[in-house]
Amino acid sequence: MKITMAHGSGGKTSAELMESVFGKHFKNSVLDKMEDAAVLDINGKVAYSTDSFVVTPVIFKGGDIGKLCVCGTVNDLLMMGAEPKYLTCGFILEEGLEVDTLDQIVASMAAQAKAAGVTIVAGDTKVVEGSGGLYINTSGIGIIPEGRDVSAGGCKPGDKILLSGNLGDHHACILSARMEIENDIKSDCGCLKDITDALFDGNIDVKTMRDVTRGGLGTILNEIADTSGCRIELEEEAIPVDEEVRGFADILGLDPLYMGNEGKMIAIVPSDQAEEALRLMRDTEHGKDAAVIGQVKEGNGTFITTRLGGSRVLDVLYGEGLPRIC
Amino acid sequence: MKITMAHGSGGKTSAELMESVFGKHFKNSVLDKMEDAAVLDINGKVAYSTDSFVVTPVIFKGGDIGKLCVCGTVNDLLMMGAEPKYLTCGFILEEGLEVDTLDQIVASMAAQAKAAGVTIVAGDTKVVEGSGGLYINTSGIGIIPEGRDVSAGGCKPGDKILLSGNLGDHHACILSARMEIENDIKSDCGCLKDITDALFDGNIDVKTMRDVTRGGLGTILNEIADTSGCRIELEEEAIPVDEEVRGFADILGLDPLYMGNEGKMIAIVPSDQAEEALRLMRDTEHGKDAAVIGQVKEGNGTFITTRLGGSRVLDVLYGEGLPRIC
Structure with a gap:
């Protein structure tokens, strides 16, 4: 029917x-x-x-x-x-x-x-x-339980930035389906409650959290840098991307930093809690590939240290992105 | 652009x-x-x-x-x-x-x-x-202010049914636009806050309220009769319809009882407050054409006493209605 x-x-x-x-x-x-x-x-x-x-x-x-x-x-x-x-x-x-x-x-x-x-x-x-x-x-x-105060403007210089897992899976999955390309790439579509529960139950003083969706990591970190009045510095080498997704992105000229996700988040936490927060994240189903990918500094803008050691500005997404990704 | x-x-x-x-x-x-x-x-x-x-x-x-x-x-x-x-x-x-x-x-x-x-x-x-x-x-x-309890199941035998104004204006307006028919029919699209404020400020013990939208008065009263386990009886003669809308509906074979509205409501109130409720409604911008159109009785189903004095079952809307009316 x-x-x-x-x-x-x-x-x-x-x-x-x-x-x-x-x-x-x-x-x-x-x-x-x-x-x-x-x-x-x-x-x-x-x-x-x-x-x-x-x-x-x-x-x-x-x-x-x-x-x-x-x-x-x-x-x-x-x-x-x-x-x-x-x-x-x-x-x-x-x-x-x-x-x-x-x-x-x-x-x-x-x-x-x-x-x-x-x-x-x-x-x-x-x-x-x-x-x-x-x-x-x-x-x-x-x-919102009493005492919790998480907001895009909550992070401060010195804080560390954690990413919960591989970038680009959802984007690559949807694009593969549209282009009728056969591969094993699955969307990361999922609920991040196991991660947030683990962080709060573990008494991590989370400053800022954001799910990394449409617009990708680059766009979201720029919004946070703007709102908090801080500079964000990432290490490209530390950012996890699945090998098959990386290959797919390379062929199509896509940058995982701007690819959409549906089950990934960043958490910005005090420097001295970053190691414990990472351990807690990695113990969850949705955070098993988590990594510390950068830190918050004085200043403004978002920058990335490339594999070759240079630093470049990481801007927001320009142009179309992938239509109807979410 | x-x-x-x-x-x-x-x-x-x-x-x-x-x-x-x-x-x-x-x-x-x-x-x-x-x-x-x-x-x-x-x-x-x-x-x-x-x-x-x-x-x-x-x-x-x-x-x-x-x-x-x-x-x-x-x-x-x-x-x-x-x-x-x-x-x-x-x-x-x-x-x-x-x-x-x-x-x-x-x-x-x-x-x-x-x-x-x-x-x-x-x-x-x-x-x-x-x-x-x-x-x-x-x-x-x-x-919801303390002490207020309005629900579809709240009405009881003896209660009176008030309608806030003319039926069918929105439906006739949208259909006229689609058919490119020139007339003066305007949608009743509006916010009913003046009416609800007047009723509550006037201490009317409102049992049930419902806005009369897609599906029309017939469908909505059937839902209320079902939920409250009562019988609803309407007087066709008492139901207000604008003359131009009635003419438009007659030509197209439409029944105002099933036409959609976007600024009309019914209120079901105790019998001894019906007169006062009607006066309060009629004093508002959106309720100036209000009328008492029927009452709640023991039993079940929705019935209408026609202009000729007979009584017929008023069923829910069957079939398509007007697509994309709201």
Whole structure:
């Protein structure tokens, strides 16, 4: 069965889709009330975020748009030091989408939400003309435990920069699929909760965290350098990249520093805690290839010391990047 | 200037669009931090909702997709008895969209958010291929004052049903634009805060509220009858419809009971407060054509007493409705 415009009518056919797909996978006491809005009890400092996902293909090696849209918003909340609690999801379905594909994606969302400890409490579905694709928006709320203060402006000269693993996997995976290149590259699409839990449980005084997504490491570090009023210096040699991804990037003239990721983060920590933070990260599933890749200094801008020992400016991404990577 | 895929890269070109359009109109202390998520202090019972907007044309008589996407989510929060506080917005822009059009829509969002007393605290922009259209998702958080308990299951036999004004304006407006029919029909797109404020300030013990959107009054009342385990009886004669909209609907064979609206609500109130509630509604800008249209009884299902005195079942909307009405 395929999605038709009637599934977006708000009437009987919409209700049937709600029940047979969304209701089946997302069933919970808040959502089951079918109100215009979820009613929740919330107390304290919260993180609140949104992201839309337009990735194509919608199913790829290592994940799908459903896993991605849960992990993406959950990761945004985690990066503020929050414990993700609630998600909403807004579906825009293109006419012709196979209901079986939608079912697979929604099941993937439900599984990922369960793994991340978040509840999907409100949703919405629209149908538009098109060729069987879909877009998903998620928004999320997380609770920030008392005493936590993580922000893009929080780092100081002397702090060390940790990267949780190899760069470029998601970008290379999506591009391989689009170019119909056969290889073993899998997206890193994943939830970073194991890493943030390990750092906070290990009493690391995390200054700044950021997931390294669209725009790549170069763009994100420039934003942090700007916001914190510091200079960031990286060691190119220390930055982990999978060998197959490096080969793929080399052939296509791509720089892993600007390739998108969906399960990688940086954490900026005090210098004297960097070794312990690295050990904690490496003990997690999503942080096993973590490395200390640079440090924060007085000044401004972002610089990288190349393999040959020279230093160059690392600017933000110019131009197109890879369209519809996330 | 038109939107290009580079505006979705997450790099320099994206940042320029953020600054020149979104930053200009949405500027506020939370958003200006440019973090992955907004950090807010929230305490108590909250309503949390999301909606995606795909209406076409994006600018229409009486509003645009920007006004609509703020009012839509704000109204959903209001219907739970909440005071809307924070919004997020996720833009999916189609390549070729005129930046001037985007600017106009974003300005409209900012104006409507200000009028409704909500702050836009987080956002996201993606670009996809297409023909210059756009989709917007909004999510919202509202605070529910202590002691308020409004829900779809809250009404009881004996309660009266109030409708805030004429049915079908938005539907007729959008359809007129698509069919290129010249008339004076304007969308009712608007924020219902004046009505909900009037009811609560007037100490009306509101049991249930619902905005009457996609699917129309028939569908929404059926949902309420189901959830509350009651029977709903309407008086066809009492249901307000603008004369021009009625003429338009008659010609096209449309039933105003199933036409979509974007600035109409029902409120179900105790019988002995119905007269006062009606007076309060009629004193507001958005409720000036309000009417008592029926009552809640023992039993189940939704029924309507026709102009000729007969009673018929009022079912939910079957089939397509109007595609991309909201």
